[in-house]
Amino acid sequence: MFVSTKWLQDYVDLSGVTPEELANLITKAGIEVEGVNNLSEGIKNVVVGYVMEREQHPQADKLNKCTVDVGEEQPLQIICGAPNVDKGQKVIVAKIGAVLPGNFKIKKAKLRGEVSEGMICSLQEIGIEGKVVAKEFSNGIFVLPNDAEVGTDALEYLHLNDSVLELGLTPNRADCLNMIGVAYEVAAVLDREVKLPKVGAEVTNNADFVNVTVEAKEDAPFYAAKLVKGVKIGPSPIWMQSRLMSAGIRPINNVVDITNYILIEYGQPLHAFDYNKLNSQSIIVRNAKADEKITTLDGEERTLQPHNLVIATDKEAVAIAGVMGGQNSEVDENTTDVLIESAVFRPLSVRQTSKELGLRSESSARFEKGIDSSRTLAAGERAAELVVELAGGTLAPGTTVENNLQVEEQNVTVTVQKINSVLGTDIDAETVKDIFRRLRLEAAQEGESFTVTVPLRRGDITIEEDLVEEVGRLYGYDHIPATLPTGVASRGQLTSYQAKRRRIRRYLSHAGLFEAVTYSLTSGSKVKRFALEAGEASPVRLALPMSEERSELRFSLVPHLLDAVSYNVARKEESVHLFEAGSVFLTSENNELPHEEEYLAGALTGLWLQHAWQGEKKAVDFYVVKGILDGLFNELALSNKVSYVAAKKEDLHPGRTASILIDGNEIGFIGQVHPSTQKEWNIKETYVFQLSLAKLLNTEVEEILYEAIPRFPSMNRDMALVVDSTVVAGEMVETIRSAGGKLLKDVTIFDLYEGDKMEAGKKSIAFSLTYFDPERTLTDEEVTKVHEKVLKSVEETHNAQLRG
Structure with missing residues (x-):
């Protein structure tokens, strides 16, 4: 999540706090700020200019010789290679001595024999990522609106004297995927008030411009539609474009930009339909038909399945719910009437559809994690008001609402004793109460027990441990004392x-x-x-x-x-x-x-x-x-x-x-x-x-006993036995061990022969036997007696014969 500090200032007072200090405070409170980007850092001497004349460079087909007014006595001659530069444009000019990102310095130069006294800039050349630049300016210079005053600071006009915080949000903190959610977090950290946008809300289910029917009530528990007629499609104002670009979103046109603006502001995804392209007064929220097809706004044809949720008219599907709109109802330069959708879709449904189609969007990312349904209606109303303000037109009376939401307030109880036992602190009840106040969590206190009514924006708070975490991070992890474990000390070891x-x-x-x-x-x-x-x-x-x-x-x-x-x-x-x-x-x-x-x-x-x-x-x-x-x-x-x-x-x-x-x-x-x-x-x-x-x-092992070095010698006897080829040598070893008794210390196989001199179907196996008694020296007669017993046993058991 990218957070513009200038935009954030609309909702919470940041006076007296630098972006770097704010980033440090937010990080200490549990949300990592991965970076602070000062948009104007290192950029100097960049102003608004006016292209008075443009003519072909006499020595180069792809270069233009421009006369540019930058508010000084004499206009500048600038050689520019941008294909879209033209007479009568307001442009961004880096004068001689200017510094651009990467410490790139502008000097007076000659290009193909013509003097160039500066540079007409694209947005990319002043540090804006190309992926968020409007398509018409992605391969050329940026043309400023006519209200830009020549000679003034271009960075200030473009609202680039701003810092952007990059928040590394964990999946549970979906409440901070919007500016208002971040404002609540920052207000808690700084202990300041939150200023929410004010919107009017005229709600009725009897609006005659559209009839909404929700068939899949479980997957779409809330759906609202608002109509604005007579709009004029064009670029959105510079302040809105700048805020969207700082949030990583490419400006498109005033109506679409407004829906994206509300997405970032409220965390509520919206969609704008060209009302006339719908060619119907019926909106049906239903499951897709088997193998139903829709071409989405990215130009790809998608094949849907019955578990995918779509927004449709009585004729065809016009959007994939919560993921992306359809090309057949896209707002373009010819649009005059706009239908604004503001809805709540079930996270699992959106997640499954998005994954199956390989289609992720800013909207699906928020629906998947869950949105604050208490803002859904207000977000749609604010979008409609902004469309009237920035794109003209008039609001059609009323808002069509289909509401099947069943929202139950969740209460979570925690005690001061629980908080302190988990954190290892000695926080008193008053401090806990004050922390809940700063977090805007409504808490009923009974002695040292607090029952918190969890607001819908904080879907991550479900159990008492979540409240312990909230107290801990606002109290300050750096204030939690370091202590050694108490009780009986135990030595860590492997099992x-x-x-x-x-x-x-x-x-x-x-x-x-x-x-x-x-x-x-x-x-x-x-x-x-x-x-x-x-x-x-x-x-x-x-x-x-x-x-x-x-x-x-x-x-x-x-x-x-x-x-x-x-x-x-x-x-x-x-x-x-x-x-x-x-x-x-x-x-x-x-x-x-x-x-x-x-x-x-x-x-x-x-x-x-x-x-x-x-x-x-x-x-x-x-x-x-x-x-x-x-x-x-x-x-x-x-x-x-x-x-x-x-x-x-x-x-x-x-x-x-x-x-x-x-x-x-x-x-x-x-x-x-x-x-x-x-x-x-x-x-x-x-x-x-x-x-x-x-x-x-898990096999039990006998205790290993150490024995002294033997005082008495052992005796070895070798024997080669002829047996059938099918006889298993391992079985013979077991027979020998059994017959040898206590005096047989070891038996090993040292040779196997199955050559030409051996009878067909036979083989010779040679064994080495070691006899030993730890208490005395064995006599030759004793060993011979045991050895003969071994020979007899293998002969009877395996039909073995001594090899001659």
């Missing part, structure tokens, strides 16, 4: 879950993986892929998604990690090692609201190791990823609880996939992405894993 989660992220980072952060929203085609617990549950779909690619809450982290792998591989980064710890959103089969659960996932492709000097390379494979996870489980002291079981899962390679179990309960999976799925993502051989962090980190 056990948080600490373990951090350890996991650090371990994986140190292991060589990079952490990724992906979207929690995915597409319908990916939502159930690689899920741990999808089942028959239906995913949660957003009502208004950004796109189909971001339309549903994810069940798995893996699809977006594969997207990231694909993205990197496509850019020649062929070795990608990623992990993510993030939330998934699981639903039950009866479609209840989803519960959020944290998962851990990874995706690895390309080379895991590459030593160029030694010529050593190691590609990512199943055992690389399993080794990373084994290290993770060891880090969490879970190695003795974890097991891997061969599994078949959708989108994963059937022979290179395993479920991960803790104490026999599945917590995730590890495996290679199925070749067809790899092709779908346009990636090469890629391995993934996914675990439920909740199940992983």
Whole structure:
């Protein structure tokens, strides 16, 4: 919101306060002022001039030689390249010695052999943004009205001796999206009176110029129409144009400018129809018909749907309610009769229509946030009076009103004790009462309790905490004392879950993986892929998604990690090692609201190791990823609880996939992405894993006990066993551990052979077994006895035979 201090002065006395001081006070009161722009800062020696003569430059087709009267004894000769300069115009002249924005100094010069003694300026050249300059002057000089006095200060005539505050409003402070709302705020800060515009109001439902019918009463609870006949369309006065430009709005013509002026002044969007173009005395506020079309004022044809609200005659739609008017009823230079609309439209309806059509306007921005309906009628009346004053014409008797508003006063109660307990202050009741007075909040006091009747302009005040905030910001945040917490001191620390989660992220980072952060929203085609617990549950779909690619809450982290792998591989980064710890959103089969659960996932492709000097390379494979996870489980002291079981899962390679179990309960999976799925993502051989962090980190871990360095030696025995190719080595390890009993300290696999010298359908697996007793030295006979028991057990269980 851009606030002209000269305009603001109409509503609240700013004497004795500089713009910079005012900006500081407003910021301290809770509304950030992002900048103060002094419109005339650095500009000097710019006056009103009169073009006495204009002729073609003798040496240049695109230059004009102008004789300009600037109120001095001798007129100036100025060479000007503007296409619209002409004899008889009042213009802005920067004389020799003038300074323009950017410290641009005007000097006497020769242009193609002709002396130029100054510069005829456009508005852009004196610091006005091009986007707010009227279209007829956007590519040329600005032509001043005839009442401009030659030789006088052009900046003063253009009302540019002004400062503009840029307010950074939060969405809840829609009350300050207008000058009157800002005036209330400034008056509270300065403790001064608010001066509101005075308007007459002749209201009757029997006006004969138009009949208003509101069919969509919920979306349009209030609609008023006022008619002004015999207007003359032309430019609005300079003071109004200057105020609109300072607010960031381009002047168009006197009638349209008045509606925009009221928009900024009252915060009430208005619309002006060319009454004769309506060709009807009926105004109908209704929902659009399916695929109904309307060409809006920006020249675009829009296709509407039945939930869009329109203003229509009995023949056609003439405006999209609260968003933009239609070209078929536009006010132009031929307009003589103007119908002024002042209405209240439901915020949700306007917001939905504006978003669907991709059409935002100053009006829709205000309707979306909610307007003060108590000003709606007065705003329409003031606009009609200004049209009569600035565009001529006469008011038609009465105002047609269709009123279905049901406004209930909202009362909010707060106590002094509540205020002080939240703010940490010691404010007394009298101070609270005075703050409510300054804010123009009607407050009934009972002892130290205040019941505030909230005015319609302050829709952001709904609960007692809102009143606490109002008191705090007017009392002054810089006056609130800094205090230390009282009571029992506690030491801040991570929970056990948080600490373990951090350890996991650090371990994986140190292991060589990079952490990724992906979207929690995915597409319908990916939502159930690689899920741990999808089942028959239906995913949660957003009502208004950004796109189909971001339309549903994810069940798995893996699809977006594969997207990231694909993205990197496509850019020649062929070795990608990623992990993510993030939330998934699981639903039950009866479609209840989803519960959020944290998962851990990874995706690895390309080379895991590459030593160029030694010529050593190691590609990512199943055992690389399993080794990373084994290290993770060891880090969490879970190695003795974890097991891997061969599994078949959708989108994963059937022979290179395993479920991960803790104490026999599945917590995730590890495996290679199925070749067809790899092709779908346009990636090469890629391995993934996914675990439920909740199940992983909530597993009880036995207390870690430290043991002394062994005093007695261990004994090693190796054995190579021939088994069927279908036998799983992990199951053999479990059999060996069970048979080895307490003396078997460790068992590892160190070789696998399936070559030509092996019988078809057979394979050889070599194991290394370590026997150890911490209390004594084992004898060879004891170890042999246990070792034979192990051999017998694997022979009976897996039909294993010692390899000869």
